[in-house]
Amino acid sequence: MFKRVLVANRGEIAVRIIRACRTLGISPVAVYSEADAQALHVRLADTAVLLGAPEPGESYLAIDKLIDAAKKTGCEAVHPGYGFLAERAAFARAVIEAGLTWIGPPPEAIDLLGDKVASRVTMAKAGIPVIPGFSSGEPDLEVFRAEAKKIGYPLLIKAAAGGGGKGMRIVQEPSAMEEAISGAMREAQGAFGDSRVFLEKWVEQPRHVEFQIFADTHGEAIHLFERECSIQRRHQKVVEETPSVALTPQLRKEMGEAAVATAKAAGYVNAGTVEFLLDKNGKFYFLEVNTRIQVEHPVTEEVVGVDLVAEQFRVTSGERLSWRQDELRQRGHAIEARIYAEDPAAGFLPAAGPLLYLEEPRGPGIRVESGVIEGVGVPVHYDPIMAKVIAWGPDRLSAARRLILALEHYVALGVPTTASFLRDVLASEPFARGETQTDFIDRHFKNWSGGTEKDKQTALIVAAVMSQQAKTGKIRTAQTAAIPTPWEILGSWRIGGRQ
């Protein structure tokens, strides 16, 4: 096993990887930008290396700086997390060329699968069902228009290098095509450094069902069942669960086999996720493979009883997979709610600012994967995910009830969050009935505006009483919350002093 590993990420996933390192006896090294000097992941690592200015290009996307950081701290391997450079084959190659080990799939597999266009072609050839669509090397508007006519409106424009809803547009009619294509290309260029886009048929009211796959270096590939991630805003998931209410044992078996076939067709190693769209009639289509650990991996961990991040380290160091397909079982039900610094009452507008107060929930079956701490700001420069709250229960209803209760006890003040919104989603009738299609939020929660009038009155009264004492200094103000701890004063520190 590795002795020292660079965690090339920030926020909750960096914290998650650092914890996996600790359980394996690996010394974790964090990296951070100037905006993250006080961040939780920096505090939890053995050593932390400052990369540079807050802009991702100067910090978490700066390949040279990350390699330098790994080398000068004596790391043997690099874990990329998700987002940033996680699915950039160039980064994987740079890591390998620097004589370090890449904790992830081989760069060739990232190239193939990270390119949504090439992977569609490969999977279609391997007999895996794909959604009708069109891709082209040249962004010729007239060609796109002609192909769009064949596919039919509405349709989706997606980034070839994409993911996470970035560079994605829905086009309702031909006249909107030009603006949508140029916007999608610009966003794709900004987010991924690659402006190529492709067209895809719009599947009406689909469910988003994905399969966790894992492959080792000895030719073994398995799946760890599905996750349903249909509840989305801006094409980004906000609630994920497993098992999916939409799968019969037969469908689960077929999709699982397709997922493993996908891994084998791509020469895959390590953890990955095969995403499918499932239509109303139970027909499934290959969507894409995410060649990284997913945000929503904890629901699989809870239900299958595994540690996926620790397994990434084991498989990378050459060990055989810890589990055989026929010994894996789904036990109970797990649901995850993503806490973003966003205002759900204002179109999920991202927010940034100081976190003045933070209380995270506890209790039976509750797991919190958090990247934030009270008194430290949520920076404007990065994806606004703050934390994930995961609940496990013996069945779907008890998991949902535990998660609702947990979200009631997730109190973050200083930035708006999605916690209260997701609580209402989980408590809603359509969710209880399992009617979780990808248009769930638009259909049922378009005009959500927060708490009731009664809650607001209570809040006003309490605000009046409590803010009275602010003047006498009894209450926590932004100033007192921001008093730096010795850790913060230390700044860029190093334990062990290994250069």
Place this chain on the structure above:
Amino acid sequence: MNTKNFRVGGEILTVKTELRGGILNAEIGSSILQTAFQQLGQSEALITIEGKAHRTVVVTDQGKVWAAVDGRVFVFEEVNADEEFGAVGANENSVAAPMPGKVIKVMVAVGDLVEEGQPVLIVEAMKMEHTLRAPRKGTVIALQCVDGQQVEAGVPLVEIAMKEN
């Protein structure tokens, strides 16, 4: 009684409270409430309404009061009693970024006629593009930003005058 004025959305609400021996008397407009109130720490308190105890947390920051009731969060702006209750809310003649970000594309020029809802700016924040639209029909009379510029939230970037004809 202590009197506090809070700006909530577009309106200003006056809240009067008096806390004595664990009993809170409160008035908001015509609503009157008498209830049990127990402060638990710097920022936390329990308030009992209709027999149910609600956990509340209050934090103040630069004139803003953040209050959570059983995890539901509200933000109020405290208004001093002697402060004039003037015009409230965003200027309907201008377009401002709703959050700090970078201007990706300016889609209008000074002198342009714009329709209500017409896209005028694309701003990128949190790696997502946001289209800002004209709040009204009119003429662009001032442009306070260029492509690539970093902008703060709430600062007017495009000003639009009502069309006179």
